[in-house]
Amino acid sequence: MAVQTVATPTVDLGPAAALSCRECGHRVPLGPVFACEECFGPLEIAYDFSAYDTDKLRARIESGPANIWRYAPLLPVPADVADKPNLNPGWTPLVKADRLARELGVTGGLFVKDDSGNPTHSFKDRVVAQALEAARAFGFTTLSCSSTGNLAGAVGAAAARAGLRSCVFIPHDLEQGKVVMAAVYGGELVGIEGNYDDVNRFCSELIGDPAGEGWGFVNVNLRPYYAEGSKTLAYEICEQLGWKLPDQLVVPIASGSQLTKIDKGLKELIALGLVEDKPYKIFGAQAEGCSPVSAAFKAGHDVVRPQKPDTIAKSLAIGNPADGPYVLDIARRTGGAVEDVTDPQIVDAIKLLARTEGIFAETAGGVTVGVTRKLIESGALDPSLTTVVLNTGDGLKTLDAVAGTGLTATIRPNLDSFREAGLA
Ligand SMILES: *Cc1c(COP(=O)(O)O)cnc(C)c1O
Ligand SMILES: [Zn+2]
Numbered sequence: 001m002a003v004q005t006v007a008t009p010t011v012d013l014g015p016a017a018a019l020s021c022r023e024c025g026h027r028v029p030l031g032p033v034f035a036c037e038e039c040f041g042p043l044e045i046a047y048d049f050s051a052y053d054t055d056k057l058r059a060r061i062e063s064g065p066a067n068i069w070r071y072a073p074l075l076p077v078p079a080d081v082a083d084k085p086n087l088n089p090g091w092t093p094l095v096k097a098d099r100l101a102r103e104l105g106v107t108g109g110l111f112v113k114d115d116s117g118n119p120t121h122s123f124k125d126r127v128v129a130q131a132l133e134a135a136r137a138f139g140f141t142t143l144s145c146s147s148t149g150n151l152a153g154a155v156g157a158a159a160a161r162a163g164l165r166s167c168v169f170i171p172h173d174l175e176q177g178k179v180v181m182a183a184v185y186g187g188e189l190v191g192i193e194g195n196y197d198d199v200n201r202f203c204s205e206l207i208g209d210p211a212g213e214g215w216g217f218v219n220v221n222l223r224p225y226y227a228e229g230s231k232t233l234a235y236e237i238c239e240q241l242g243w244k245l246p247d248q249l250v251v252p253i254a255s256g257s258q259l260t261k262i263d264k265g266l267k268e269l270i271a272l273g274l275v276e277d278k279p280y281k282i283f284g285a286q287a288e289g290c291s292p293v294s295a296a297f298k299a300g301h302d303v304v305r306p307q308k309p310d311t312i313a314k315s316l317a318i319g320n321p322a323d324g325p326y327v328l329d330i331a332r333r334t335g336g337a338v339e340d341v342t343d344p345q346i347v348d349a350i351k352l353l354a355r356t357e358g359i360f361a362e363t364a365g366g367v368t369v370g371v372t373r374k375l376i377e378s379g380a381l382d383p384s385l386t387t388v389v390l391n392t393g394d395g396l397k398t399l400d401a402v403a404g405t406g407l408t409a410t411i412r413p414n415l416d417s418f419r420e421a422g423l424a
Contacts, residue, residue: 002036011137012041019224021047022326026252030076032221033136043224044264044320045076054273061239066091068126073267074233076225077133083276085161086132087154089118089125090232092400094388095242099356104373108247108385114239114359120157120181121394122150122315122362127229128158131218133226135164140216143187144168144206146199146218148254148315149178150393155218156185167215169199174314175184177397183327195309197320230258237388238275245269245280247385249371252392253284253293253338254316254366256323263330283381284327284338287311287346287372293324297331297338312343312401313363315393336381341370347401349373353391362393363401 011030023041026263034043064070068090069082082088092115102109108132110123115123128151143159143166145151152168159166165186169192170179183189192199203220206212218226240399245266261280269275286294289311296304304324309317321327323413331338341349346363349370354360361369368389375381395402411417418424 013076013133013137013225014078014081015047015049015073016045016225017048018046019043030137032134032140032216034223040383045224045228047074047076049074049268049272050115052272058243058274059274061235068075068129071235074235074265074272076130076228078137081133084133084136084421085163087119087125087158087161089129091236092117093422094237095357095359097357098367100353103352103356104376104383106376106383106387106388108383111237111241111246111386111388112353112357112359112391113231113233113388116359116361116391116394120150120370121259121397122154123230123233123390123392124150124154125158126152126232127151127226127257128218130229131222131226131396132158132162132164135216135218135220136162138216141165142167142215143218144203145218145220146170146196146203146214146216148317149174149182149183149397150218152182152189152316153178153185156182156189157186160185161185167205171199171314175398175400176312176400196318197218197306202208214346215261219257221256227257227261227420230261231265231268233258233390234262236270238266238269241386243275245275245278245412246386246388247279248281248283248336248381249296250283250285250375250381250387250389252316252368252390253286253321253324254318254364256284256293256321256327258392259284260323260326260330263334264268271337279334281334281336281381282330283336283375284331285368285369286338286340287313287316287367288342289313290317290319291340292319293321294338294340296324297328302328302397311346311363312398313346313362313367314398315362316367337375339371339374339378339380341367341374345370345374348404350395351405354395359391360395361391362395362398364393364416365395366401370394 172191
């Protein structure tokens with residue numbers, strides 16, 4: 001490997017100091033790269049937080065905007081990020097779910113972190129907002145991604161707001177709600193004949209081709225920046241609990257990036273002294289029809305064997321999850337687990353959450369709630385501890401999943417008809 005002689009242009013991404021390899025620790029300057037030149041391991045952001053005083057940092061966060069930029073001092077973004085045009089996602093409700101807790105038998109406090117209210121109605125706005133700043137810093141003019149659906153909409157909307165071109169790639173057979181949501185922002189939307197893993201492979205090819213020059217793929221060549229957005233879920237949960245760690249978290253797994261970075265965020269809060277240093281358990285949730293990480297966890301394997309997805313939880317349908325091994329590591333290290341539920345169990349869980357808490361989740365939310373129930377039944381999750389379940393998307397985007405739900409009755413507009421229908 002040649003010694004780097006050309007000075008790298010310095011970019012201002014706040015406290016982000018370098019990219020560091022998760023496998024071998026090799027460091028490179030901040031840039032649009034995602035794989036280690038030494039060992040091909042994934043690169044992630046390394047920070048310099050050394051100047052922070054705990055009390056001042058807490059006060060600065062608490063007086064910040066009611067969106068993810070209150071945590072700008074902990075993210076790879078410039079200090080003036082909140083002044084630039086972006087979608088300002090985050091600071092979503094942490095709902096105390098007492099009625100759901102009663103149904104599930106949780107006595108230690110159950111919370112739903114409800115990310116359905118983000119600007120494009122999924123947690124993806126958090127990660128895209130980081131990638132957008134990186135794209136600006138590196139001078140990209142087109143924002144792109146490979147998507148299981150929600151990311152496409154988040155990229156389209158963020159690019160529209162920022163005045164960038166967007167061109168996103170999705171499997172051709174996604175839910176109509178997600179296709180429309182991705183197309184409406186005016187960018188280019190391309191359906192690929194294949195599943196997400198085929199889409200992802202195609203995007204990697206495009207990055208190496210002149211046709212992809214000037215393109216920032218939020219989850220490929222901007223992945224180290226993108227991924228950091230998931231830390232904001234950890235920050236918000238702890239701040240909303242009064243700067244306390246929950247005992248247990250149930251997190252959905254697609255590529256596994258979100259779960260991995262939630263763990264990173266929690267560890268940072270502990271290291272910075274913003275929360276007390278105590279154990280927490282992270283549980284991963286998959287659909288049975290795409291459960292490569294859950295299968296590896298149960299088999300005691302360190303490697304994840306790819307699967308061909310077949311499930312209604314399309315937002316989680318990644319058969320070859322990039323962060324799978326790291327998820328296994330975190331679940332085992334923290335004393336958590338990875339579990340999966342069937343499509344009918346997902347639908348039941350969507351309805352259970354809606355009926356008990358008034359939250360209409362997309363299929364991914366059905367996966368986490370369904371898995372929570374299953375983990376309680378198996379004894380893996382302790383119902384006497386504080387538990388946070390993530391809902392990462394909006395049920396309006398996956399209406400087909402609950403298509404059988406509809407009118408209780410159709411009646412003539414008179415009382416007799418009302419009584420005849422048994423509604424009195
Ligand atoms: C993308 C996505 C996730 C998590 O994805 P990871 O690749 O594991 O970070 C979770 N829920 C929904 C609804 C998503 O769209
Ligand atoms: Zn390396």
